[in-house]
Amino acid sequence: MRLLIIDDSETSRLLLKTVLHAEGFGGAEDAEGFAAALALLDRTPEQELPDVILMDLEMPDANGIDATRQLKSKPRYTDIPVIMVTASDRLEDLEGAFAAGANDYITKPVHRVELCARVGSAQRLKQEMDQRKIRELELERMTRELEALSSLDGLTGVANRRHFDSTLAQEWQRCARDQAPLSLLMIDIDFFKRYNDALGHLEGDKCLKAVAHAIQNAFRRPADFLARFGGEEFIALLPDTDMEGGCRLARAIQNQLATLAMPHPDSSISDHVTVSIGVAATVPLPGAESSPLVAASDKALYKAKKAGRDQIIN
Ligand code: GH3
Ligand code: MG
Numbered sequence: 001m002r003l004l005i006i007d008d009s010e011t012s013r014l015l016l017k018t019v020l021h022a023e024g025f026g027g028a029e030d031a032e033g034f035a036a037a038l039a040l041l042d043r044t045p046e047q048e049l050p051d052v053i054l055m056d057l058e059m060p061d062a063n064g065i066d067a068t069r070q071l072k073s074k075p076r077y078t079d080i081p082v083i084m085v086t087a088s089d090r091l092e093d094l095e096g097a098f099a100a101g102a103n104d105y106i107t108k109p110v111h112r113v114e115l116c117a118r119v120g121s122a123q124r125l126k127q128e129m130d131q132r133k134i135r136e137l138e139l140e141r142m143t144r145e146l147e148a149l150s151s152l153d154g155l156t157g158v159a160n161r162r163h164f165d166s167t168l169a170q171e172w173q174r175c176a177r178d179q180a181p182l183s184l185l186m187i188d189i190d191f192f193k194r195y196n197d198a199l200g201h202l203e204g205d206k207c208l209k210a211v212a213h214a215i216q217n218a219f220r221r222p223a224d225f226l227a228r229f230g231g232e233e234f235i236a237l238l239p240d241t242d243m244e245g246g247c248r249l250a251r252a253i254q255n256q257l258a259t260l261a262m263p264h265p266d267s268s269i270s271d272h273v274t275v276s277i278g279v280a281a282t283v284p285l286p287g288a289e290s291s292p293l294v295a296a297s298d299k300a301l302y303k304a305k306k307a308g309r310d311q312i313i314n
């Protein structure tokens, strides 16, 4: 347990230190003003920062309320509980101290029992905050790790972009070897920004899941593969499927969405959620790159948007 006492009166500092030490609160450092305290804090390593700060209200070089506000505005110090120690019992000071971010308030003359109770409670607050921070960091780290390991998009449950890339590489090789066709469907929800704006992000998320589901409902073969390509954009990889088959599946996807008829409150082209689809197909040449096929589906999608949306272009 580390304490920092900031007070211009040497007698006050000594008194607080002595009482707290005698009551088993461990070592306390002290500073005779805010400037000295800041200098001390700034050169203290993160793990050795104080757990609680006792701040005098009136000091020649600073007002304790302003000092607390300054301290709390620095991310490095926001979590350190500050107890204002003052001879003033004016309500404005009490109000000002709490508004500045002080966690507690003790009036001088300080009573041993009150001092220990308040410092102890601030110390427990700090411990809880530290533990919460550790748990949050750990959770963040685990989430990042899981995402990196996972091949699935967290929201829709379909494959993520990375999984798509590796599957395309595999299927590309195989189709090149077998001289089989392969097609790609780039699928983008129409006016989805407006959907979010009208219904909120959570409804937007639900819509994304429903669209992913509808697309998969249109699939006919186990090898048909769907990935979330980006925000509201999906890509379907259809092995052993030529342009004609790709366009047929694109129409089946549109039909699924028409059947689902999810209301879109602000689409210029339909009363329900629609998608635009760019289709590209090829028989891969051995040694050729797959990226031009992805680019071709993207270009076709762009044309479908230009042509008025809710369209299939190849
Ligand atoms: P267009 O018809 O031209 O495709 O218009 P659009 O509004 O669908 O396209 P735009 O690219 O302007 O906006 C895409 C929107 O998709 C903006 C973004 O907030 C939203 N979006 C992207 N990812 C998510 C997500 O995970 N959840 C939600 N709710 N919205 C998302
Ligand atoms: Mg003073």
Ligand code: MG
Pocket (backbone or CB within 6 Å): none
């Ligand atoms: Mg867009």
Ligand code: MG
Pocket (backbone or CB within 6 Å): 188, 189, 190, 191, 192, 193, 232
């Ligand atoms: Mg869109």
Ligand code: MG
Pocket (backbone or CB within 6 Å): 188, 189, 231, 232, 233
């Ligand atoms: Mg888009």
